[in-house]
Amino acid sequence: MADQLHILNSYKKDFDLIDHAFIYMKFENDFKRREIKPDHALVNLKHTFKFKIKNYIRLLKYANGIGLFDVVKNMIYGKRPQNNGEEEPNPEEQHRLVLEYLDNFKAVVERYGFNKEKNTFLLDKRKTSPLFIEHCGKMGYKYLDFGPAFEKETKPTILIYDRHWNNRG
Template sequence: MINEKEHQNSKAKDMKLFFGKIVLYVILMFFVLEGATRLLHLNSEYPWFIINDHNIKTYAPNQTGYYTIGNRRMNFAQYHINKSGFNSYRDFNPTKDKEEVALLGDSFIEGLHQDYFNSIGEKVENALDNGTEVYEYGHSGYDLADVLYLMHTYEKKFELIDHIIIYLKFDNDLLRDTYAPDKYWVDSQYFLFSRIQRKSKFISYLKDIGFFEPVREMKTKMLSYVFPTEEAIKSSGDSASVENEKAKLYLENFKTLISKYPIDKTKTVFLLDKTKTDPLFLKYCDAQGYKYIDFSQEIENSKRPTTLVFDRHWNNNGRSIIARKIVEYLRTVEKPK
């Protein structure tokens, strides 16, 4: 009986030792992978963003780092957040004496996918080679409401800027007709999993390569059964009719935003892809005197890829094409008086 108890105790100790070794090996393996991820810069590093004193979502000023995406460090670009909270190689100090250009838009203008010193704005400046300064007001997730509110808030500064170019994606940037800062997106930086990602580069890397996607997709599917989305409800309808209604809604949103935050037509132009913009909107712009730069043909005719392999954002070639279109436009217009 005693021998049997001793045998059971011995087995229990062996099991504890076995599981203890497993836990130890897992911890050691985690630290090895964490160290390798940090050493090779495989994880994403994203600048902190805030809602500033003017109720505008920007990055926290004066940050530098490397934005990394792709599961084998496919993209590794240096960013520099200036005093105004935007990724740029220069600060924004417009004056009456200089000629300045403002580029506004979402992540395509923000340019975290490319070194900040090789941005669209830098390419434009180098091509013009006449002392013109380009200010890049780009931030991931910006839509037209964000852009127009920013221009309205910094009205005095934009009065000094000579040319204003707004990147506009018709299907993304006109979903609302009023401005409100995305506080949830800012608060999400402080969620538990987000804080863990900030501390552990390996966990951040796992998220970047889609390791947790099955869990997220399962959660989304479960929620969709309980709370069907508006898109899912509308999907059974006629697609052409739905698209037509969307176009009308987006145009009305545009009109509402412009009425709230008027723009100077003499120095403001939209940068867009006509093939992805509803004719209804283009017709309205033509009738009302809103100018736009269409880059669709140049992108389509390029013999080299214009987007990243793993992402729809413009690569260096795509950015060079956009910069050339902007330069072509700037060379045809005079500096406003």
């Protein structure tokens, strides 16, 4: 969210020409930070030989993403947990994270601003903290919940190889 609001603020003249903007957000990962910090290590990494090779063999990444290699991995390593081995945070930790993310959002809005009239959040309310939804109501921030439409859909709404929305999404 810091990146998105930073871009809206940095290119204010351009965005002023747009009547309305929908800002897609995922509560579980868009509020992890309250400011933009350049990641010089990542920029340097993108210029390495290993990174360039990886970009040229994206097909392997897609094949892995759709489970093409799961049979082989399961034979070698045994059945792996669906959550990639990460434990779900306990309720207290989850609540602490929600409060931290909400504070981060407030800090980002304070830093970059937010035009309530021209911007609407595009979110899945099923995966968004009720505290964030409540905060939006208090502050007059609009949101569009696409969750009910996705629930009605009987076929996949995402692409199998990179998890972006397909034409049903």
